[in-house]
Amino acid sequence: MVWRDDEHEGQAERLPGGWRGRCACGWSGPSHVTATLLDPSLPPAVEGEIHREWAAHLPPPSLRALRQAAAAAQSAQEHLEAAVRAARADGRSWADIGAAAGITRQSAHERWAKACG
Ligand SMILES: [Zn+2]
Numbered sequence: 453m454v455w456r457d458d459e460h461e462g463q464a465e466r467l468p469g470g471w472r473g474r475c476a477c478g479w480s481g482p483s484h485v486t487a488t489l490l491d492p493s494l495p496p497a498v499e500g501e502i503h504r505e506w507a508a509h510l511p512p513p514s515l516r517a518l519r520q521a522a523a524a525a526q527s528a529q530e531h532l533e534a535a536v537r538a539a540r541a542d543g544r545s546w547a548d549i550g551a552a553a554g555i556t557r558q559s560a561h562e563r564w565a566k567a568c569g
Contacts, residue, residue, distance in 0.1 A: 453499065455506055458516065462506035464494050473502040481505040536560075536568045 455462040461476040471494055473481035482505070484498045511519070532553075539549050550560030 473506045
């Protein structure tokens with residue numbers, strides 16, 4: 453069984469003397485001792501416990517929302533700079549670019565001249 457959540461992908465990992473949870477992010481949970489040599493299957497109760505431990509290591513919804521918002525802002529910033537570069541390559545003035553972006557010519561120049569030329 454593999455559990456997925458955003459960038460997290462967890463599963464129960466078999467150890468010589470039992471099981472523990474592991475996640476693609478690097479997290480690993482405590483060992484749960486079972487008789488793996490006698491019975492290599494993962495007991496459902498242990499799997500449930502490991503799944504609860506894995507779910508508890510996930511970031512809280514507020515931080516997940518913040519990370520998604522920051523990623524969206526970064527993406528929008530890159531999109532905006534690409535559009536400014538395209539406008540500059542098209543010969544548009546800082547006044548035209550500022551007007552299109554809803555800011556002054558001077559603000560547009562200060563904001564993008566270094567990055568966009
Ligand atoms: Zn994780």
